[in-house]
Amino acid sequence: GAGVSQSPRYKVAKRGQDVALRCDPISGHVSLFWYQQALGQGPEFLTYFQNEAQLDKSGLPSDRFFAERPEGSVSTLKIQRTQQEDSAVYLCASSLGWQNTEAFFGQGTRLTVV
Amino acid sequence: DAKTTQPNSMESNEEEPVHLPCNHSTISGTDYIHWYRQLPSQGPEYVIHGLTSNVNNRMASLAIAEDRKSSTLILHRATLRDAAVYYCILRAGNAGGTSYGKLTFGQGTILTVHP
Numbered sequence: 001g002a003g004v005s006q007s008p009r010y011k012v013a014k015r016g017q018d019v020a021l022r023c024d025p026i027s028g029h030v031s032l033f034w035y036q037q038a039l040g041q042g043p044e045f046l047t048y049f050q051n052e053a054q055l056d057k058s059g060l061p062s063d064r065f066f067a068e069r070p071e072g073s074v075s076t077l078k079i080q081r082t083q084q085e086d087s088a089v090y091l092c093a094s095s096l097g098w099q100n101t102e103a104f105f106g107q108g109t110r111l112t113v114v
Numbered sequence: 115d116a117k118t119t120q121p122n123s124m125e126s127n128e129e130e131p132v133h134l135p136c137n138h139s140t141i142s143g144t145d146y147i148h149w150y151r152q153l154p155s156q157g158p159e160y161v162i163h164g165l166t167s168n169v170n171n172r173m174a175s176l177a178i179a180e181d182r183k184s185s186t187l188i189l190h191r192a193t194l195r196d197a198a199v200y201y202c203i204l205r206a207g208n209a210g211g212t213s214y215g216k217l218t219f220g221q222g223t224i225l226t227v228h229p
Binding site for chain 2: 091105
């Protein structure tokens with residue numbers, strides 16, 4: 001399909017395990033965002049890429065969270081030494097540009113840390 | 115980021131119009147008003163956005179108050195598929211700003227549609 005694709009859809013990790021979440025944005029989209037959504041809450045901003053440049057990582061909750069987009073297309077969000085409070089849905093969104101264009105969201109990856 | 119205030123929940127009957135209010139009294143002159151909705155187990159979906167004038171598209175209408183301190187999302191004929199959480203978001207439109215168009219979601223309004 002032509003939408004934003006995220007994988008895996010579901011991930012169960014043991015506490016302390018490292019995880020990697022993948023996002024395939026819409027082809028040609030310059031902007032890519034990662035959001036974290038806790039149960040019953042609205043999504044919260046984590047980080048932003050413009051092509052391969054990570055211009056804003058102010059929302060990353062700790063240095064255990066790391067994101068990359070090395071070729072300006074696919075992005076990976078990595079969480080090291082997962083903890084129970086990392087359990088959430090991780091959403092990726094892309095847009096053609098940053099200035100007031102529609103953001104397209106993937107279905108998210110539901111991470112459960114046990 | 116400028117803050118928005120929405121009712122926690124609203125209910126509607128199928129095929130009736132729905133008016134979802136949003137207050138944003140601290141909106142700046144360059145902020146656009148965006149609405150997204152999130153169906154169960156889905157990512158958010160863009161609905162509509164506007165700056166000053168009322169806007170219409172195939173999904174909904176957006177009515178913006180003259181002073182821009184409030185807006186209303188209008189679903190003209192609610193269907194069961196419209197049951198979702200609706201988010202009203204202010205998105206900075208100033209060039210050179212550091213927001214990069216990121217969306218600051220609040221709690222949103224849970225819309226229940228009764229058959």
